[in-house]
Amino acid sequence: MKNHTLGTLTWIRMMRFTTQSNQLSNEFLKRFDLTTAQFDVLIQIKTYAPITQSQLAEKVTVTQGGMSRMLARLEKEGLIERKQNWKTKTILLTAKGEQILQAATPSQLHFQSSFFEDVLTEEEIKSLYTMMTKLEKHSRAKHLPPV
Amino acid sequence: MKNHTLGTLTWIRMMRFTTQSNQLSNEFLKRFDLTTAQFDVLIQIKTYAPITQSQLAEKVTVTQGGMSRMLARLEKEGLIERKQNWKTKTILLTAKGEQILQAATPSQLHFQSSFFEDVLTEEEIKSLYTMMTKLEKHSRAKHLPPV
DNA sequence: CACCATCACTTGCTTAATCAAGTGAAGAGT
């Protein structure tokens, strides 16, 4: 057996870091009445609107069912609008959604990036970014090894 | 406003990577009737046993309530044992727990680390590990900025 | 024209996690 402990340890630390920072992020976003997942979805909508639900689900790594419910909540709170459009629903931000996003984005970006900027150098962050890009792309394509 | 997009992008990619790889990991561990979280807990128990529930919860970034339920499940399936010991419960692996862990560990380690080894060089993994260590440690200590 | 398949989305059911209130055993203060 090769020595896989380094990868495993890295994986575990990354898991812990993400759950931890996600919790903090959720707590932080409470002041805007959002969760991290919602914020993420809103940003995606803003960036890619008009977009369909399934594309959105794919982008944020969530099932279609999950996305359906998330959007139902966001719609109920008046942050987004779903329009039946041909046989697809296209998603748009409402004015209120725009506004909340405007209010939340700067501090949230600052907060998220502070996790990195507090302890890593500019160089390190760049190289981390490169690695995460590779890793994420790869993980999407990856499939299970045979039994 | 400083440019925080690099940190944010890194954060988002990391979140996506972890949810994605966690899902794959869960799927993988189904063949041992375990979830990633359970595997993680079992490893911690093996490493630190005898250990109390709250220490365990702290280690794996879960609330005490969550840990209570997780351990209840593991106990019901006969993988661990909880002994009332003074006013604390100490957790131990049972023979069955040991055995399942033995069976699962090599392939799981291999699988987890393959996420990294498939796309990064040895050097990169090392530097990633160092960064994750810093990041994790920092995130545990971090608190919310004032409103 | 009638039927079928497909696609995009919804919904019932289950699982797992959080939060906060509850329990019960130890030990401290008077």
Place this chain on the structure above:
DNA sequence: ACTCTTCACTTGATTAAGCAAGTGATGGTG
């Protein structure tokens, strides 16, 4: 000895997500 606090853990209620079956509109085929 009796109450009070604290500590470690449990548990009820809620929330979010996954899976898989269901719905309803579109378009293709005999």
